[in-house]
Structure formats: C-alpha cells, structure tokens
Amino acid sequence: MALNPDVLFEPGFIGKHKLKNRYIVGPMTRVSSEEDGTPNERVHQYYKRFALGGFSAVITEGIYTDEKYSQAYEYQAGLATDKHREAWKPIVSDVQKHGALFIAQLMHGGAQSQGNYYEDKNIAPSSFQPPRDMVPVYGGSGAFPVAEELSKQGIKNVKQGFVQAAVYAKEAGFDGVELHGANGYLLDEFLSESINKREDEYGGTLENRLRLLTELIQEVRDAVGKDMIVGIRISQLKATNPDYQWPGGEKDAETIFTTLGKTDVDYIHISDMDAVSPGFGDGTMTMSQAAKSFSKKTVIACGSLSDPNQAASVLENGEADFAAIARQALANPDTPNRVRKGMSLDEFDKELIMLPKAYVKDAELAKELVTE
Template identity: 70%
Template sequence: MSKYEDTLFEQGHISNHILKNRYMVAPMTRVSSEEDGTPNERVHQYYKRFAVGSFAAVITEGIYPDTAYSQGYEYQAGLATENHKEAWKPIVADVKKHGAKMIAQLMHAGAQSQGNFYKDQSVGPSPFQPPSDKVSVYGGEGAFPVAEELSKEGIEQVKQGFVQSAIFAKDAGFDGVELHGANGYLLDQFLSETINERQDEYGGSVENRLRLLLELIREVRKAVGENMIVGIRISQLKATNPHFRWSGGEEDARVIFTALGQSDVDYIHLSDDDATTPGFGEGTMTMTEAARRFSSVPIISCGSLADPKKASTLIENNVADFIAIGRQALANPDTPLRVQQGLPLSEFNKEGIMLPKAYVKDFELEQELIED
C-alpha cells in the first residue's frame, strides 16, 4: 500500500472502542422507513452494505428521538418508541457482525421540520421561519411555517426525549450516539445567534447558547454510562442557509470547541462543504483545525474528502482522527476495500440518487440518496 493508504487503514480509538480503520459513513437523510418511523428491510440493507464494504463505523441518518416535535421529514426513521427500538436491533446486529461500529445520530429538527407524523406545529429556541423553502426530494414544498418558541418546560421535554432515545439506542445494541448539533436543526438553532433570540439563560452570549448542548451531553452521558460512545456533530452551514457563518469567527470557535472538549463527549464531528478550506474567512483555520486546536477529543472530519490522498493528509498532519464520507460512500459502498486494494472509485452521479420511499415503486431499481 502507498503511504496514504497505510494512513487510512491504521486502527483508531474513540474512548475504549477500537475502530479497524479511519473510514466512517457520514449521516445521510434516508426518508425510507415506515410512515410511523419504524426502520424496515430497505433501511437494513442500506446500512449493511457499508459494513460489508469494510467501513470502520456507520453513523445513521438523523433519527428523531421523541413523538412530539422532533421529526423533520415524512418517512424519517425514529428511535422514540419500543417498536422503533426493536426494529433497529437486527439492523445494528448485522452491521456489527460485519465488523463495523454503529452510531445512532439523534436529531431534533426544531424549526427546520417539514413533515411530522405526530404534530403539525414546529418549535425552536425563538419564533423562527427558515429562510428557504422545504426540500422537495424529501417530500416537502413551499415555505416552512414559523416555529413556536420553546418554554422552559418544553426544553426539559426535549432533553428527556434525547435521553430516552439514547437509552433505546443502548438497548438496541448501538455502540454510541451522536447528538446532531449541525446543519440548522434544533441544537444548532440554539447555538446560532441569528435564530436564538431568547432573553433567558439559553440565549444571548455564545456561552448561554451552548447551555442546552452541554446540559444534554451531560444528561445523555449519565443515562448511557461510560462505555457507550457519545459524540456531537457541529457545523456553521445550515440546510436552509448554506452560507451562514458564526459572527465571532475563530473566537466563537475557541469558546465552542473548548467547551465541547471539556464536556463528556468522546468525539467532535465537523460537517462542512470542504473540510480543507478556511472556516472563518481568508487565511483562517479550517473548522477541523479549530476543533483540534481547542479540544483534546478525537475529531471526525467530513466534507469533500472523497479523494483518499486528500483525506489521508488530514490524518497524517494530525488535524483529524477519522474521515466521514457521504456521496462517495453512496457511489462506492465498499470504498475502504477499493482504496485498500488500489481499485478505482466510481464518481458520485447525482442523477443516480435513491429517491425517498414515497417516490419509489420498485425496490430493485433503487440507487442512492443524497447526503444530509
């Protein structure tokens, strides 16, 4: 193997878990479960193929954690009920049987919800309407509604939902949970000064806007114990506002990543358009570099890292510990095997993506689905 291939296939560690290489499958929106959020055989086969393809870890799509306001899309998978938990068990077992770790990404959509089996209203840290229209490939159309502001009691209910879902994940056999604090969903909404206009202890300064994330990390860790992985995903960009950046730039990054690094998380997962470009303006650090500088936990980098040489550079330079790929994994579910054997990688074909379940009539003709 070449140097970069060797780098990508060294063992890695997250907490007390050993991962066989540095490749992870990034979370990707599936909208392929049953109407009530129960994952099905279609979902099972989707995840299994990445484990068979030798990825070290598979991070699920964003899974909604409660039967109130958390769901973001119709046919989105849930981990909010006993039925959901039981349906995940064989999927998790199969992924682990093939040598991969499996991590459940827990996601509350907040104001960015465009389809909910349980509620018609959406909620957020403050009244807020996402700036772009709903995403049609996920079954939505038109403008998002204006979200209602969460009360203190509502915030507690949100936390309880995440905690219970994390317990379900542990019971279902998942190796860990990832709290979705990126891409404009609820936890990111609390962190964003242009969305969070609260006047209490959850709003105002960046330290206050971090409060919910840090409380949630602490309570989830207490619920699942020390042996289960607890991670968090962070981004500046949002699904409905890809150009958003933290107003405080690198100083906000220092406060955020220092606090997260001192919390009970086992890793920080960065989501960006391109993980190797400046995150805060010309001549600044990348998001991945900032997370590395200001925290001491393992870093997962995600964003335009399909090229193995480009991906391995982050690890060789001690900027990241793991590489998460999305579109390239869809085009090549066996990416690690191909890279290890020196085989060519197929390019991601946007025209070949798997459509949401609601639009698909022939299981055998399904292809891939775009990255979250």
C-alpha cells in the first residue's frame, strides 16, 4: 500500500485530552456481555486489541444506562449497577495501559429495544412502532412492539439514568462518555419530527425537540466535571429507517449543530453511511462539514472511511478532526499500525465478522496484531 497519509498520525485534542493520532474505533453493537449486562473477558479482549493495534481512542458499543427501559439488546453491556462499574474497571485500565483513550457510549434503546433483561415494554417520545422488523443477527425477530409515550416523570427518569451511568463511567476510569443521539434510539427519537409528536416543551418545533439533548448534556457535564470528555453522536439515518433525512436539510442541520455548539460537549460524532458524500442532497455539505461549520466543535467523522486516503481527505479538507472506523476495525483491529507501516488491510467479511460473537473464535488474533 503506497500511502503517506501523514495527517492521520498527527496528535490532536478532545477537550483536555491528547490523542496520539486521528484514528478512533467507532461504536459497534456486540451483545457479548453476560445476561445481566456485566462485561466479561470476551469484552475485555475485544477492546484491548484495538489499543494494541494503535488506535488513539476507542468508543464502546452502546451501553445501557438503567434497570428499566434503556436496554436494547439481550447480552448488551450495561453501566447501570455497581456490578457493571466494577467489571468495567480492569477493561478500562488495560485499554489505557496500551495507549488508547476509552470512551463509554451511553445509550437508551427507546422504541428500538428488542431485548430487555428488566422490562417487557418499550418507551418513546410518543406512541410509536419502528417501521422495520427486529434485527435477527442481534437476537430479534418479528415486528417491534408499539412503544408507550413517556410521561414527564419518565423523561426525568431517563435523564437520571444517563447521569448515573456517566458517574459510573467516571468511577470506572473511562476518559469520557458519548451520548448516543443517533440511529433511531431514544435521544434521536426525540429529535425526529416523524416520531416525536409531543405537544409539551419536548415536542413540536425543532428547538423543542432538541431540548432533551441539551438538558442532558448539561446535567451529565455537571455530574462528571470539566475534565472528563463529554461527546454526542448524531445521525440522520436510523437503524429501522436508513433512508430518513432531516426534512429541512441544511437548514435543520444549521439549527441542530448551532444549538449543540452552544452546549458543553467536547465533540460531535457524526454517524453516516458515507462521510464524504453530500448529506442533504446534490451540492450540499457533508454531515461532518455541516457539524464543523455550524457548531465550531471538534468533529469525529464516521462512515465508509476504511480507505486511509479517504479518511485523510476528510481531515485535510477541514470537515472533521478525527476519523472513526467500525467494520474495518473489526477486520483489522490494528488498522493504524498497518497504515503507518504501509501494510495492506484485510477486506471486511460480514459473513464472518458481523456475527456478534464471531470475534470470540478469533481469540488468538491478538497474538498476530501489528503492534507499535
């Protein structure tokens, strides 16, 4: 591979934290923890190998936040109990020991929950049924149930869950937390006019639909302090509606990212199918470019950036500050070390790697990683 993507290996900052390069592992659903959400040795080795492979930071899979309605998948990892927190501690320590920052993505499944250890019903901003069936590869089948509308007290409970999970993350030693406001899960459901039909201060105008996100950012920041990273992930696409786009296009993007830019988040992480394609129709900005332009925050781009030249171009063009890769990181947990040494990258094989527990069979892979 005749490459010299130097920009990918420049150090950078998120908040007060220095990252050794611009490669970040994006969050990926793994469903490989214990039934009660406790991360185990499989989870430990899974994350450790990304740190060994040269990534500057690793963002976890979506971690559920409470013992009520937040869990989205069976065997999903949690940060909802003291037991969860204690189980994360050695994993966090090991990832950091091998040179990577570790960020916990905090997630509430909302209407897209398809497996919950604690509750049998789903909740959403308004009564809503996702338009597609559950995802078989993550243990679901058939249609989603109709989610019940959250009460005002329910909204407070959701926020309390996120805040407590963020505190647990800090106590476990994580460098930061990322609020999952993308892909059709609960926070994104509040943002979506097609799902959020509320008539109170959390519904109606786009500004009102942003209210839960901005309140939650502030409450999490107040709970964890100024030194811990607080980020948010944003998308247009949803897991059960991948073609969805904001109805106002760039105008909506301007409102959303300008509003987030006024909050205390350290970064905005964009989830997109293709980070280099126009985000709102022909001739428009990319999602990352819009986030950077309107928010003035640090931006992480994610979406089809497995080609190092493409990832470097996003950074060189000033559209983002960091490049997150997901599926390519599953195929090559040592992507940064390989790229830096001019080595080839293995192609992503979804038949093998997208099986949630397939990497368990590759336990010996860590011995074959290209390390620094």
